[in-house]
Amino acid sequence: MSGPNTDYDPVEVTPLKSEEVDAARDAALAAIAAATDLDALKQVRIEHTGDRSPLALANREIGALPPQARKEAGQRIGQARGAVNQALAARQTLLDVEHEERMLVEETVDVTLPTDRIPAGARHPITTASEMIADIFVAMGWEVAEGPVIEAEWLNFDALNLGPDHPARTMQDTFWTDPPEDHTVLRTHTSPVQARTMLTREPPIYVVCPGRVFRTDEYDATHSPVFHQVEGLVVDEGISMAHLKGTLDHFASAMFGEGITTRFRPSYFPFTEPSAEVDLTCFVCRGSGVVTVGDVSGTEHQTPCRTCRGEGWIEWGGCGIVNPRVLTACGVDSGRFSGFAFGMGIDRTLMFRHGIDDLRVFFEGDLRFTTAFGSEI
Numbered sequence: 001m002s003g004p005n006t007d008y009d010p011v012e013v014t015p016l017k018s019e020e021v022d023a024a025r026d027a028a029l030a031a032i033a034a035a036t037d038l039d040a041l042k043q044v045r046i047e048h049t050g051d052r053s054p055l056a057l058a059n060r061e062i063g064a065l066p067p068q069a070r071k072e073a074g075q076r077i078g079q080a081r082g083a084v085n086q087a088l089a090a091r092q093t094l095l096d097v098e099h100e101e102r103m104l105v106e107e108t109v110d111v112t113l114p115t116d117r118i119p120a121g122a123r124h125p126i127t128t129a130s131e132m133i134a135d136i137f138v139a140m141g142w143e144v145a146e147g148p149v150i151e152a153e154w155l156n157f158d159a160l161n162l163g164p165d166h167p168a169r170t171m172q173d174t175f176w177t178d179p180p181e182d183h184t185v186l187r188t189h190t191s192p193v194q195a196r197t198m199l200t201r202e203p204p205i206y207v208v209c210p211g212r213v214f215r216t217d218e219y220d221a222t223h224s225p226v227f228h229q230v231e232g233l234v235v236d237e238g239i240s241m242a243h244l245k246g247t248l249d250h251f252a253s254a255m256f257g258e259g260i261t262t263r264f265r266p267s268y269f270p271f272t273e274p275s276a277e278v279d280l281t282c283f284v285c286r287g288s289g290v291v292t293v294g295d296v297s298g299t300e301h302q303t304p305c306r307t308c309r310g311e312g313w314i315e316w317g318g319c320g321i322v323n324p325r326v327l328t329a330c331g332v333d334s335g336r337f338s339g340f341a342f343g344m345g346i347d348r349t350l351m352f353r354h355g356i357d358d359l360r361v362f363f364e365g366d367l368r369f370t371t372a373f374g375s376e377i
Helices: 018-034 038-049 054-064 067-106 125-138 191-200 241-256 324-329 346-354 367-373
Strands: 150-152 184-186 205-214 226-236 262-269 272-281 290-294 300-304 313-322 338-345
Touching: 018 038, 018 054, 018 067, 038 054, 038 067, 054 067, 125 205, 125 226, 125 241, 125 346, 125 367, 191 205, 191 226, 191 324, 191 338, 226 241, 226 346, 241 262, 241 272, 241 313, 241 338, 241 346, 262 313, 272 338, 313 324, 313 346, 338 346
Parallel strands: none
Antiparallel strands: 150 184, 205 226, 226 338, 262 272, 272 313, 290 300, 313 338
């Protein structure tokens, strides 16, 4: 800041010269008139009325004048600053009106149109698949049976011909509850539901049992300590493996498409005799073991199917004729009645059906995965 003058000579302070003040005022008014929107006007306000603006700096120089000159200089600066402030206010009002009118045009919402403010929900694919499987069997005249997930040891093992020394009873496969003397477990399969059904109903029995089961497996891409099974049970007079084969063929075609059938491979299960592993016709190569693919040049050639590893079949589950010991343990006359049972994983079926290669996606709660299925599978 300049020092005070000892003589009355206001022109010695350059920013206070009349022509300098008029030039600063005119520059501010021109900038205000040129501002086309509120953001531009805000910048003009900072440049021409802020602390570092020419008129603000000139106002500070008034103190450098002798007392006789301050009044005249103050009036000159005050009039210039007043003119600028009035122009700013007028331009602000005009631009506010233009901004509101533009918003009404650009941001108009047609309230008569249908809205989608709430995103569409989705059901978990395992739930949907379980209900779809149940519907397939209900359409055949079967019933859906359910049971508790905390099950009595006798129903989970003994009633199903799994003796006291069977390895499935150990801690390697089974979650046992405390205290041990209660003899209860987290069910390792849905077969106890079949036992409960035979204990409480008279044949003929046609039931399907979907549900959660528990085993002490490691959690990885193909195993989980919690997974889902569907089991079926038929007890009636004259039941044979032919009835079992026809039922599973129908189930396979309903889940994977027309033309998909099953085959049996001899196996062993304590609760069925004879027993078999169920293989499914590969729904990708349709049992041929090869698929046709094209390379970058567009030439087509055949290559082994990756889904079934060129075998034409995919392992699906287990089945067999109900062991007479199981029928007797559950109060069914094994001399008069026979039956069949089968079981396969719902999770595994879904993985086959939709090309999912990691079991963990079913249990991690990612809405992006669930939403992709919607309300149907």
